[in-house]
Amino acid sequence: MSRSARLLGILQAMQGRRRPVTAQALAEAAGVSLRTLYRDIETLRGQGAAIEGEAGLGYLLRPGFFLPPLAFDEEEAEALLLGLRWVARRGDPDLAEAAESAFGKLAAILPPAVEAAASGSGLVPAAGPGQVAPLAALRQAMRQESKIRLDYADKAGVATRRVVWPLAVGFFTGAEVLAAWCELRQDHRHFRLDRMQAVALLPDRLPRRRAVLLAEWRLAQAIEAPDRN
Structure with missing residues (x-):
């Protein structure tokens, strides 16, 4: 391994970590001594x-x-390209366009052999329900950390109007579902996007950061947070 490749590998080993990586772990990943690792860090x-x-x-x-x-190796590239194809099929127009753009950028930087293997893998994501209109508004509300007014019909067709705090959107095989705190019910509730009749962004901000509210929802649902390490 060249020194430049080793230095890049050390950076990659630390990228995205929330907690410090020990010098011993970095040295073992790079295949060098601790003394060399310290010099590389400097x-x-x-x-x-x-x-x-x-x-x-x-x-x-x-x-x-x-x-x-x-x-990226072939497996990593295949996973990334498959994920981008999936988003292009399931996202709202802006998200789908972003996925197509990212797909092109990724394909452009992959070595030809890796790109050809990943692109021709034969893994094709199925198109989903595609509730793109509410999805675009929900993404904007989550990004801005704003409340929304939701006109919603339950499975029996009973319509209600609620103010909710949008936390996350889950993409399932048969439906896309919003996880939110409902001010009417004073509890977490889940709303199918295909039953949303109208979504309006409100000027009211969420009372706490969405990351905090999302952690509370995960705790209430006994869902473990994704581990980035």
């Missing part, structure tokens, strides 16, 4: 890498640091 810092930490405590790559395009 070299990366000297080249502008935003690395926090020190020996004995571990190292963390500061959020927002730009990392050059990663090298």
Whole structure:
């Protein structure tokens, strides 16, 4: 392995981590001694890498640091391209367009052999219900951390109007479902997108950060948070 490839590998090992990575773990991943690892860390810092930490405590790559395009193997590229195809089929127009754009960018940076293998894998995502109108509004509300007014019909066709705090949208085989806090019921509720008759963004902000509310919903539903490490 060249030194430049080793340095990039060290950055990749720290990328996206929420907790510091020990020097021993980084050294083992890079296949070098601790002494060499410490020198590599100082070299990366000297080249502008935003690395926090020190020996004995571990190292963390500061959020927002730009990392050059990663090298993906065939399995990783196949997973990414399949995921982007799925979003292009299930998302609202803006999200689908973003997925198509990301697909093109990813395909452009892959080595020809890897791109050909991933693109020709034969894995094709099925089209979903495609409730694109409410999905676009819900994505905007979640991004802005705003409340929404929801006109909703239950499975019996009974219509209600509610103010809810949108937390997450789940994509299932037969439906897309919004998880939210419902002010009418004073509890978490789940609403199918295909039963939403109207969605209106309100000027009222969520009372707490959506990340906090989402963690409370996961706890109430006994759902473990995704592990990024």
